[in-house]
Amino acid sequence: QVQVVESGGGSVQAGGSLRLSCAVSGFTTSPYYVAWFRQGPGKTRDERVGIAGQYSGGGTTYYDDSVKDRFSISQDNAKNTFYLQMNGMKPEDTGMYYCAALDAYFRPNEFKTAIMQFGRGHGPGYWGQGTRVTVSS
Numbered sequence: 252q253v254q255v256v257e258s259g260g261g262s263v264q265a266g267g268s269l270r271l272s273c274a275v276s277g278f279t280t281s282p283y284y285v286a287w288f289r290q291g292p293g294k295t296r297d298e299r300v301g302i303a304g305q306y307s308g309g310g311t312t313y314y315d316d317s318v319k320d321r322f323s324i325s326q327d328n329a330k331n332t333f334y335l336q337m338n339g340m341k342p343e344d345t346g347m348y349y350c351a352a353l354d355a356y357f358r359p360n361e362f363k364t365a366i367m368q369f370g371r372g373h374g375p376g377y378w379g380q381g382t383r384v385t386v387s388s
Contacts, residue, residue, distance in 0.1 A: 253275070253276070254275070255378060257271060257272065257381060258272045261383075263386055264388075268340065271334065273285060273335070280355065285324075285333045286350070287301070288302065288366075288370050289302050289349075290347045291346040294346070297371050299370040304362060321340070323336045323338075335348070345384060345385050347381045347383055348381065351377060352376055353365060354376060
């Protein structure tokens, strides 16, 4: 059984930093993709925006324009844990953050499309329970 567990959310002031963790276990098909999504206030489950992602085997990464140069992703292979380091945070970064593990059914150059579709509820993968991030001005 696949489990995806996020941790590390909280409240920060604008300009501050947070690091989210995502522990993935039970994924029988490997490598796979891990993606981070933000569900803004008032948005529905099918309006989650993919903001970053990576291939667990390395080499493929994705960053949304809204977080480029501020957020970075990394992984600890020994722990099957992925991290989203968020620096220079802005109030518009506020929301629920979800990690997801996606089956590698697409080509690397289709990663962005796959993330967008998964955020709208399409495609095979597994969601974590989410962690809340609040950035105050």
